[in-house]
Amino acid sequence: NAGVTQTPKFQVLKTGQSMTLQCAQDMNHNSMYWYRQDPGMGLRLIYYSASEGTTDKGEVPNGYNVSRLNKREFSLRLESAAPSQTSVYFCASSERRYGELFFGEGSRLTVL
Amino acid sequence: AQTVTQSQPEMSVQEAETVTLSCTYDTSESNYYLFWYKQPPSRQMILVIRQEAYKQQNATENRFSVNFQKAAKSFSLKISDSQLGDTAMYFCAFTQVFQGAQKLVFGQGTRLTINP
Numbered sequence: 001n002a003g004v005t006q007t008p009k010f011q012v013l014k015t016g017q018s019m020t021l022q023c024a025q026d027m028n029h030n031s032m033y034w035y036r037q038d039p040g041m042g043l044r045l046i047y048y049s050a051s052e053g054t055t056d057k058g059e060v061p062n063g064y065n066v067s068r069l070n071k072r073e074f075s076l077r078l079e080s081a082a083p084s085q086t087s088v089y090f091c092a093s094s095e096r097r098y099g100e101l102f103f104g105e106g107s108r109l110t111v112l
Numbered sequence: 113a114q115t116v117t118q119s120q121p122e123m124s125v126q127e128a129e130t131v132t133l134s135c136t137y138d139t140s141e142s143n144y145y146l147f148w149y150k151q152p153p154s155r156q157m158i159l160v161i162r163q164e165a166y167k168q169q170n171a172t173e174n175r176f177s178v179n180f181q182k183a184a185k186s187f188s189l190k191i192s193d194s195q196l197g198d199t200a201m202y203f204c205a206f207t208q209v210f211q212g213a214q215k216l217v218f219g220q221g222t223r224l225t226i227n228p
Contacts, residue, residue: 031213040121042203042218043157050213058215090157094214100147101216103157 002026006091006104013081013111021076021107023091031094032074033058033101034066036087043090049074081111114139116206118219125194126227132179133189133222135204141165144208146180146187147216151201160202163187191224199226 004025013019025032030051035043035058045058049068063085065077074093078085088108092101116137125131137146148160163171163180170178175195179188191198201221207214 033213033215040220042116042220043205043216044218045215048213048215088155092157099214100159100162101157101214106155 004091004093004102004104006089006107008107009105010108011110013078013109015082015111017081018077018079019081019109020078021089021091021109022073023075023104024073025091025093025102026072027093027095027102028071029093029095029102030071032068033092033094034064034074034076035090035092036060037090037106038087046076046089078109081109083111085109086111114141114206114208114217116204116217116219118202118204118222120222121220122223122225124225124227127194127196129194130190130192131194131224133191133202133204133224135187135189135219137185137187137204137206137217139185139206139208141208144206145214146178147205147207148176148178148187148189149203149205149218150198151203151221152197152199157203161189194226196226196228198224200224 007022033048034046047066049055052071091104094101144165146163150158175192204219205216
C-alpha cells in the first residue's frame with residue numbers, strides 16, 4: 001500500500017536549472033496538492049488540483065508550474081530554480097470532502 | 113484570510129507527563145475542520161486528530177484529546193502519559209469549506225521533546 005509517492009527524495013540544483021518533482025497516489029483520490037515547508041513557517045500551499053483537469057494557485061505559486069497528468073499524477077516544475085526555493089516539498093492527496101490529507105514522504109531540494 | 117497561530121515554538125516534558133499544545137485560528141466561516149498533524153524526524157506527516165467545527169464534543173484518540181473552544185477560536189491538543197515516540201513537530205491546521213479540494217492552512221509548528 002504505497003499511498004502517496006514522491007520522487008526524487010533529494011535533489012541539489014544550481015541557480016537557473018530546471019527540474020520536475022513527480023507525485024503519484026494510488027488511493028483514487030480526486031484532489032492533489034503541493035506544499036513547501038520552511039523552518040518556522042509551517043507548510044504553505046503552492047498549487048492544488050481539485051480534480052483531474054483542473055489546477056489552481058495556492059498561497060505561494062510564484063516560480064512554480066504544475067501539471068495534473070491524470071487522476072493519479074500531479075507534478076511540480078521549477079523552470080529556473082532560485083536559492084529561495086530551497087525547501088522541503090510535500091505532495092498530498094485527499095478524497096472525502098473535509099477529510100484528511102495524505103502526505104508523501106517529502107522531497108528535500110537545495111538550490112545553490 | 114484564514115490564519116493559524118501556534119504560540120509555543122518549542123516544548124519539553126518528561127516521559128509519562130501530560131502536555132498541552134496551543135493553537136488559535138482566525139476565520140469568518142461557521143463550518144470548518146481542524147486537525148493536528150505530527151511530523152517525527154522521519155519527516156512523514158501523520159494525522160493525530162480531527163475536529164469538526166459543528167460538533168461540540170471534543171475529539172479524542174487514545175492518549176490524544178483536544179479542547180475545542182469555538183467562540184474563542186482555540187484548538188489545543190493534550191497528550192496524556194507522554195511517550196518517547198511522541199517526540200516530533202506538531203502542526204495545527206484548519207481547512208475552510210468550499211467546493212472541490214480542501215486547502216489546509218498550517219500553523220508554524222511546535223517542536224515537542226519527550227525526555228526519558
